[in-house]
Structure formats: C-alpha cells, structure tokens
Amino acid sequence: MEATDIIEVVDLEHTFGEVEAVRGISFAVKKGEIFSFLGPNGAGKSTTINILITLLPLQKGRVRVAGHDVTLEPRKVREVIGVVFQEEVLDRDLTVWETMEFHGRIYGIPRDERRRRIEDLLAVVELDARRNELTKNLSGGMKRRLQIARGLLTRPEVLFLDEPTLGLDPQTRMRIWDYIRQVNEAGTTIFMTTHYMEEADMLSDRISIMDHGRIVISGTPDELKNTLGEDVVYLETRDDSGAREFLLGMEEVRSITGSPRGLSVAISADGSHALPRIIDRLREAGIEIVSVNLKKPTMDDVFVHYTGRELRDGGG
Numbered sequence: 001m002e003a004t005d006i007i008e009v010v011d012l013e014h015t016f017g018e019v020e021a022v023r024g025i026s027f028a029v030k031k032g033e034i035f036s037f038l039g040p041n042g043a044g045k046s047t048t049i050n051i052l053i054t055l056l057p058l059q060k061g062r063v064r065v066a067g068h069d070v071t072l073e074p075r076k077v078r079e080v081i082g083v084v085f086q087e088e089v090l091d092r093d094l095t096v097w098e099t100m101e102f103h104g105r106i107y108g109i110p111r112d113e114r115r116r117r118i119e120d121l122l123a124v125v126e127l128d129a130r131r132n133e134l135t136k137n138l139s140g141g142m143k144r145r146l147q148i149a150r151g152l153l154t155r156p157e158v159l160f161l162d163e164p165t166l167g168l169d170p171q172t173r174m175r176i177w178d179y180i181r182q183v184n185e186a187g188t189t190i191f192m193t194t195h196y197m198e199e200a201d202m203l204s205d206r207i208s209i210m211d212h213g214r215i216v217i218s219g220t221p222d223e224l225k226n227t228l229g230e231d232v233v234y235l236e237t238r239d240d241s242g243a244r245e246f247l248l249g250m251e252e253v254r255s256i257t258g259s260p261r262g263l264s265v266a267i268s269a270d271g272s273h274a275l276p277r278i279i280d281r282l283r284e285a286g287i288e289i290v291s292v293n294l295k296k297p298t299m300d301d302v303f304v305h306y307t308g309r310e311l312r313d314g315g316g
C-alpha cells in the first residue's frame with residue numbers, strides 16, 4: 001500500500017451464516033480522490049462499506065481508514081469520516097439550522113466554531129435562506145443538500161456518500177454533482193456508491209465494480225471503457241462495398257462488418273479523431289455518405305459487460 005492511500009482494504013472476507021457476502025477483496029482509495037463503488041444489488045457493497053465505517057465488525061482481512069485500523073481504532077476511524085446514507089434520515093421537526101446545530105453538538109464542536117462552519121456549509125449548499133425552515137417542508141433535493149452539509153460539519157477526511165442523487169431530477173442532480181466536486185476540491189476524499197452509471201463516469205477519478213462478493217474490475221472511467229475495445233462508426237453510403245474497400249486500407253480501422261442498414265467500422269484508436277479522416281477518405285473516393293454515427297463504449301456497457309446485468313434505478 002502507498003503512503004497516499006487513505007483507504008486500504010486487504011483480503012477482506014465477510015459471511016452471514018452460509019452467505020459469503022464478501023469473498024476476499026483488496027483495493028485502495030487515494031487521498032483526494034472521488035472513488036465510486038459499483039455493483040448489482042447483493043454484490044456485497046453495503047457489507048464492505050459497513051465494515052469501512054465501523055458499523056459491522058471485521059471478520060477477516062485488514063481495513064485501514066486514514067491510517068487507522070477499523071478493528072483496533074474504530075473511534076479514530078469514526079472521527080475522520082462523514083457519512084451520508086439513505087437511512088440517515090433528517091428529523092422532520094427540526095429546522096435546517098437546528099439539524100446542523102444538533103449534529104455539531106453531538107460531535108462536540110465548540111459553539112463559535114460550530115456556528116462558523118454551519119454558516120459556511122449552508123452557503124455552500126445554498127440553504128442559508130432556508131435556515132429556519134422545518135426539514136419536512138424541504139424538497140427532495142434540498143434534503144439531500146442538507147444531509148451532505150451535515151455530513152461535512154465534522155470536516156471529515158473521507159465522506160461516504162450512498163446514492164447521492166437517487167430519485168432527484170436532472171437539474172438537482174447536476175447541482176449535487178457540483179457540490180461533490182467542490183467538497184472534493186477543498187480536500188475531502190469521496191467514497192460513493194451509485195446506480196447511475198453516467199454519474200460514476202462524470203464524477204469519479206477511479207471506479208471499482210463488485211459482483212458476487214468479488215471486485216471484477218477497477219480503474220479510471222476511461223480505462224474501464226477502453227477495456228471494452230474499440231469505438232464503432234456506423235456508416236451508410238451510396239456504395240457500401242466500395243466504402244468498405246477504401247476504409248480497410250486505413251491504419252485505424254480494425255474491422256468492418258456489414259448489415260442491411262450500413263457498415264459498422266471498428267476503430268482501433270479514438271473514434272472522434274478517426275471519424276473526420278474516414279469522411280475525408282470517402283469524399284476523396286467520390287463515395288456519398290448518407291449518415292454517420294460514432295458510438296463510444298459507455299459506463300453502462302462496462303457495467304453490463306462485467307456483471308452481465310443491468311442496474312435498475314432504485315434497485316430491488
């Protein structure tokens with residue numbers, strides 16, 4: 001493990017009776033990263049996270065968070081993490097300010113410091129104008145923002161975010177993404193789960209995908225997508241067999257398959273750079289192009305490829 005690792009998981013195993021929920025996983029999260037932990041329902045994500053945040057005792061393996069062993073120093077671990085989980089509900093009858101105030105008192109943050117932090121955080125998540133509103137009157141997006149602000153009150157080194165934008169509309173999701181980026185840029189490492197592949201792709205520095213208790217692949221979003229191989233250009237022309245002949249001579253064209261609707265051209269390099277060259281080439285050959293479409297592998301493709309299943313929003 002490297003000095004820059006803030007979370008270290010080595011050979012972690014966990015069983016519930018007969019059920020092998022986690023079957024020996026190892027991974028590390030670097031300080032300052034946004035790390036996403038993905039997998040179908042029942043993959044073992046929650047079990048792993050619950051061990052990381054010391055809600056579940058470690059059975060086998062080694063887990064350290066910010067240098068503290070979860071078994072030997074669970075209190076130290078709790079001091080350096082913030083948790084924003086689905087189950088961590090807000091008290092309906094507290095105001096926005098009281099929610100923050102109460103949390104700060106539980107964690108023993110001195111009064112003046114507490115006020116300063118609450119002011120700052122409510123400004124960040126744009127809830128300062130709502131400070132006297134009861135949480136039960138907030139929209140779903142505002143509640144989520146308040147939960148994030150609350151999770152940050154203790155200035156955690158690592159923030160665990162479970163499905164940060166579940167059930168929110170697209171505009172609110174984008175704002176939450178902005179907050180997550182801001183928080184991360186201010187120095188907090190983010191460990192998150194999501195069922196939205198686009199979200200994982202947009203936000204994450206690195207991703208691990210878990211399935212059946214094992215990590216099936218880890219890497220940056222680009223690395224994961226690149227493992228699926230090539231970008232594909234879908235092409236319809238007035239002369240497909242002529243086009244095929246010209247394009248097969250191009251360095252970046254790996255293979256071409258035909259279908260009644262045109263040609264599928266597999267590209268060995270970045271398709272967005274190959275596409276203009278393909279178009280030029282066909283023009284020079286005097287072959288008229290009817291339509292052209294570039295498809296790059298998406299994080300959804302990655303997920304389906306490595307787990308053989310599709311995530312459904314909300315799970316179940």
Ligand SMILES: Nc1ncnc2c1ncn2[C@@H]1O[C@H](COP(=O)(O)OP(=O)(O)OP(=O)(O)O)[C@@H](O)[C@H]1O
Pocket residue numbers: 016019020021039040041042043044045046047048315316
């Ligand atoms: N308390 C428990 N008792 C018995 N079995 C459990 C318990 N918690 C989890 N499991 C089982 O362990 C396996 C892994 O579950 P886990 O909740 O870690 O998966 P997950 O990836 O978090 O799924 P989800 O996306 O649905 O939250 C599942 O087979 C689950 O049924």
